[in-house]
Every structure is written in C-alpha cells, then in structure tokens.
Amino acid sequence: MGVLSMLPSNSGVISGEKVFRNDVFKPISLDLLKQKPDVQIEETDIESVVNDNIRILDLIRLPERFDRKAIVTFLEDLIRKDFENDPLHKQAVELDKYAKDFHRYMQRYFDKIFDYHNKLKEDLLGYVFGASNFYLKSDFPPSFARTLTFSLLTECRFIDLYNRKIRRERLALITNYNNRTKFKRVCDIHNSWVDPLSSAIERITEMRVGLIWYVDFTHSKTLEEIFKPKKLKKSLLDEEYFFGMLVNIQRETYQFRRALVNLSKETFSTFPSREDPTVNMLCSVMETMSS
Amino acid sequence: MSVRKPVHFFLDMCILLPQALDVSAKSCEDFLKEAGESCCVSSSVCSKVSETLDKAHDWVAKEIQENLYPYLEKHTIDRLTKRDARIFEGFFNERRRRLGAIRSATMHYEIIRRVELWAVTHIHSIELGKKISAEIFLTALLAELSKVYESLKAPLDTIKVKEITPKEEIKSHVALQGVRNLEDIDHLASAIQFQFTNDIWVVFVTFDEKDILSHQRRLLEICALSCCKPHYAMDYSRDLSRQEPPIQYYASITSKSPQQKSFARTIETLLSVSVI
Numbered sequence: 001m002g003v004l005s006m007l008p009s010n011s012g013v014i015s016g017e018k019v020f021r022n023d024v025f026k027p028i029s030l031d032l033l034k035q036k037p038d039v040q041i042e043e044t045d046i047e048s049v050v051n052d053n054i055r056i057l058d059l060i061r062l063p064e065r066f067d068r069k070a071i072v073t074f075l076e077d078l079i080r081k082d083f084e085n086d087p088l089h090k091q092a093v094e095l096d097k098y099a100k101d102f103h104r105y106m107q108r109y110f111d112k113i114f115d116y117h118n119k120l121k122e123d124l125l126g127y128v129f130g131a132s133n134f135y136l137k138s139d140f141p142p143s144f145a146r147t148l149t150f151s152l153l154t155e156c157r158f159i160d161l162y163n164r165k166i167r168r169e170r171l172a173l174i175t176n177y178n179n180r181t182k183f184k185r186v187c188d189i190h191n192s193w194v195d196p197l198s199s200a201i202e203r204i205t206e207m208r209v210g211l212i213w214y215v216d217f218t219h220s221k222t223l224e225e226i227f228k229p230k231k232l233k234k235s236l237l238d239e240e241y242f243f244g245m246l247v248n249i250q251r252e253t254y255q256f257r258r259a260l261v262n263l264s265k266e267t268f269s270t271f272p273s274r275e276d277p278t279v280n281m282l283c284s285v286m287e288t289m290s291s
Numbered sequence: 292m293s294v295r296k297p298v299h300f301f302l303d304m305c306i307l308l309p310q311a312l313d314v315s316a317k318s319c320e321d322f323l324k325e326a327g328e329s330c331c332v333s334s335s336v337c338s339k340v341s342e343t344l345d346k347a348h349d350w351v352a353k354e355i356q357e358n359l360y361p362y363l364e365k366h367t368i369d370r371l372t373k374r375d376a377r378i379f380e381g382f383f384n385e386r387r388r389r390l391g392a393i394r395s396a397t398m399h400y401e402i403i404r405r406v407e408l409w410a411v412t413h414i415h416s417i418e419l420g421k422k423i424s425a426e427i428f429l430t431a432l433l434a435e436l437s438k439v440y441e442s443l444k445a446p447l448d449t450i451k452v453k454e455i456t457p458k459e460e461i462k463s464h465v466a467l468q469g470v471r472n473l474e475d476i477d478h479l480a481s482a483i484q485f486q487f488t489n490d491i492w493v494v495f496v497t498f499d500e501k502d503i504l505s506h507q508r509r510l511l512e513i514c515a516l517s518c519c520k521p522h523y524a525m526d527y528s529r530d531l532s533r534q535e536p537p538i539q540y541y542a543s544i545t546s547k548s549p550q551q552k553s554f555a556r557t558i559e560t561l562l563s564v565s566v567i
Binding site for chain 1: 296353358360430431433434436438441449
C-alpha cells in the first residue's frame with residue numbers, strides 16, 4: 001500500500017454535509033414537492049365513507065321500502081360527486097400525499113447519511129491503523145503517529161457530534177415540513193454551525209494529506225515510486241519543515257476540538273468503559289463540565 | 292450592598308490526571324460533580340497536563356517501535372498465538388521498571404496499564420490453533436494507544452481554561468512561602484493573579500501534599516490563597532463566600548506583617564488595586 005492511499009484525499013464527511021446543506025437550503029424545490037401529486041379520488045376513500053354511513057343507518061330503524069343495496073349505490077354516487085366538488089378534500093388528499101412522501105423520503109435520506117457516516121468512521125479508523133503501521137515500520141518520531149491519529153480520531157468525534165445534531169434537526173424538519181419559515185430557520189441554524197466546522201475539518205484534512213504527500217515525495221526518486229510501499233526514514237526529511245507541519249496540524253486540531261466542545265460537551269463524554277474507576281472519574285469530569 | 296461573586300476552583304494538574312488510589316478518584320469525582328461549573332484551570336496547568344500526556348504517549352509508542360517490534364523481529368516471532376501473552380507481560384514489566392527513573396509518571400503507568408490490558412485480552416481472544424501477524428498485532432496495539440491518548444485528552448477539552456501569564460513578582464511571593472517546584476509556582480501565581488485581578492475568591496484544588504499543601508497555611512496568610520484537597524473544597528468555598536471579596540478582605544487586615552505588606556504592595560503595583 002502506498003503512502004498516498006493511506007489517507008483520504010479530500011472526501012469524507014464534508015461531501016456528506018454539502019449534500020445535506022444544499023438540500024435543506026432549497027427544501028421546497030425538492031423533486032417530490034415540485035411534482036403535482038396524484039389527487040385522483042381513491043375508491044377506498046369512498047368505500048370508507050359509505051361504510052361509515054351504512055353503519056349509522058344500521059343503528060336506526062328504516063322504513064322497509066328502502067333497499068339496502070340501493071342505498072349503498074346511491075351513497076357511493078353522492079359521495080363521489082361530493083368529493084369531486086369539494087376543494088377541501090382535494091387539498092387534504094394532496095397534503096396527505098406530501099406528508100407521506102416527505103416522511104418517507106426524509107427518513108430514507110437521513111438513513112443514507114447515517115449509513116454513510118458509519119462507513120466514513122470505519123475508514124477513518126482504518127487510516128488510524130495505517131498511520132500506526134507506517135510509524136511502526138519507520139524511525140519517525142512518535143509525534144508523527146500522535147498528530148495524525150489524533151486528528152483522525154477528532155474527525156470521528158466530529159461525525160458523532162454531527163450525527164447527534166442532525167438527529168434532532170431531522171425531527172425539527174419533519175415537524176415543520178409545512179411551515180416554510182420554520183423549515184428555513186432549521187436550515188439556517190444547521191448551516192450556521194456546520195459551515196465553520198466543515199471548513200476547519202477540510203483544512204485539517206488538507207494539512208494531513210499534505211504531510212503524507214511530503215513524506216511520500218521525499219522518499220521517492222521517480223513518480224512511479226510514489227504509490228509504492230517503502231521504509232520511511234527520518235534522515236530523508238527536512239526536520240524543521242516536517243515538525244512545522246506537525247505543529248500546524250496539532251494547532252488546528254486543538255482549535256477544532258475546542259470548537260466542538262463549545263458546540264456540544266456531551267459528545268466528549270463517551271468513554272469506553274466506566275467500570276474502571278479512573279475512567280469513571282474522567283467521565284464524571286466531562287459530564288460535570290457539560291451539565 | 293455588594294453582590295457576592297461565586298468562588299472559583301482552580302484545579303491542579305494532579306486532579307486531571309488518573310488517580311493512583313480509588314479513594315482519590317472518588318474524592319475527585321464527588322467534588323467535580325458538585326462544583327463542575329465553577330472549575331477551571333490556568334493555562335499553565337492546561338499546557339502542563341497536555342505536555343505530560345504527549346510525553347507519556349510518545350514514550351510508550353517509542354518503546355513499542357524501538358524495542359518490542361525489533362525484539363519480535365530479532366527472535367523471528369512473526370506470528371502470534373493465543374499462548375504468546377507472556378511476551379507482553381515481559382515487555383510491559385520491563386517498561387514499568389524503567390519508569391522508576393521518570394518523575395511524575397502517573398500518566399505513563401495509566402497508558403501502559405490500558406494498552407497492556409488490551410494486548411492481553413486480544414491475544415487471549417485468538418482462536419486456538421490460529422496465528423496472526425505480529426506486525427498487524429503491534430499496529431493494532433499502536434492504534435489502541437492512539438485511542439487511549441485521545442480519550443485521556445478529552446477532559447482537557449471540556450474544562451474552562453483561563454489564559455493567565457503570572458507576573459514574576461507574584462511568583463516570587465509564592466516561592467517565598469516555601470513552594471520550590473517551578474511549575475507549581477506558576478500554577479499558584481496564576482490563581483493568585485486571577486483572584487486579585489477579578490476580585491473573586493479562588494480555591495486551589497490539589498492532592499500535592501509535598502509541594503503545595505505543606506505550605507497551605509503560609510499561602511493563605513500571606514497571599515490569601517486557599518489550597519486544599521478536593522474533599523474539602525466545598526467547605527472552603529462556603530467559608531469564603533461569606534467573607535468580603537479578596538481585595539476588601541486584604542485591605543481590612545489591620546496589622547499586616549512585613550510579608551503581608553510586601554505582598555500588598557506588589558498586588559497594588561501590578562494590578563492597580565488598593566489592598567493596603
């Protein structure tokens with residue numbers, strides 16, 4: 001495996017955010033809402049109303065001259081005409097259709113986001129493994145592995161937080177789907193917290209990839225060697241430049257984590273096991289801080 | 292009538308590090324549950340904890356890279372089985388022995404304890420008769436080390452940090468009270484400076500008997516800084532909240548000792564407040 005293939009170029013959670021952001025910016029222009037829903041009167045609707053009326057008639061004593069079958073046919077015609085001329089019914093059907101589609105599409109849309117994020121996290125953890133392997137087989141300083149893996153695990157934190165936040169936003173979007181002002185407000189709030197974080201994580205990703213490129217290029221004599229596995233040696237690097245890159249990534253990661261904490265301290269309170277008293281203590285620190 | 296400001300708790304480094312004793316951990320936990328919102332750390336403590344954690348991670352990572360991996364290669368152990376747990380026992384015991392030479396190695400011990408547990412658990416979970424690549428296993432061990440590091444770093448992100456550059460003159464006064472460790476002098480001077488700059492009572496919370504709590508009385512008497520263990524912190528807070536704010540309190544000391552006068556002059560000059 002070449003060094004370049006170890007870390008993501010610039011895909012990742014960012015593209016996921018953009019998909020979401022673009023869509024929520026133009027909620028009303030979603031295809032499903034543009035299409036005029038089919039408002040044909042459903043036979044089942046008529047049958048249901050007829051049955052309701054027949055049930056009422058069964059409760060009262062009717063003169064014998066009325067045939068039950070004739071009543072049903074008569075009511076069916078009446079209700080059909082009534083439905084056809086009733087603008088409120090059309091509207092109700094239309095809204096019902098929107099609501100059904102909206103819930104269905106929103107649900108599917110968010111499920112896809114969560115699924116994508118789970119895969120993304122798996123990838124990031126794979127990169128943590130990759131970075132650890134490069135470090136193990138090199139004579140690089142431990143700060144190389146620490147910086148790379150810490151920024152990758154920070155990105156995992158971001159995804160956790162992102163998922164947690166959009167779960168709440170999804171609910172708000174569904175609740176307010178028929179209120180354009182409120183819907184837009186939910187979108188605006190989403191964009192206001194996502195934009196600065198996504199640009200920050202994009203910067204960190206670029207710096208991380210830059211570091212890997214630098215290491216790979218300095219260990220390659222020809223372009224063909226770039227993607228090939230190689231033993232990494234500290235002596236081939238310009239130490240000052242290399243450590244400068246590490247420090248820059250560390251600084252950006254630190255600032256990013258601070259921004260994440262400000263957004264949601266609770267995301268930082270997920271620890272592997274609370275059986276351990278030390279872990280439990282640290283958890284408590286975080287829980288207390290976030291309470 | 293002036294409004295009483297809430298007491299701030301400045302945490303020492305040891306409060307943020309894993310505790311060696313369960314009793315201490317419990318004490319920290321109880322205190323933080325009760326006073327979490329009023330807790331903060333000075334920038335000097337924050338950077339020191341961060342540095343300690345970085346050093347501990349780097350030390351363990353380097354030991355795996357420079358000793359464990361070459362050891363396995365040298366002995367041509369390229370595959371590990373369920374029965375190889377004792378390789379790790381030997382390795383980690385030797386690291387513990389070497390840690391004796393390192394000062395303040397609490398974090399090192401904690402990290403070693405966690406990655407060792409991970410290694411042994413995973414070695415034991417290998418199916419009988421199966422072998423896994425030693426290189427892959429060590430890589431996974433390093434990846435686990437990264438996760439442990441990240442999780443230990445997380446509390447630091449959540450605690451409020453007060454950016455303070457303690458004045459040299461205040462540091463001198465702390466040193467005059469018997470505190471010798473330069474880092475502790477920085478942490479204590481930061482707390483004192485914050486207390487008088489903001490006119491808010493500060494309680495410095497620590498477990499450090501040797502370097503700080505042994506000078507508790509003098510720090511209180513001369514610098515008006517209360518230092519205590521976490522389990523007493525709320526008692527200090529209650530008592531201090533009944534007192535006048537720090538500047539007024541210090542000014543109200545009628546017959547100041549020469550040392551108190553010297554401290555008051557320093558505070559007046561540096562922070563432009565009247566405490567004489």
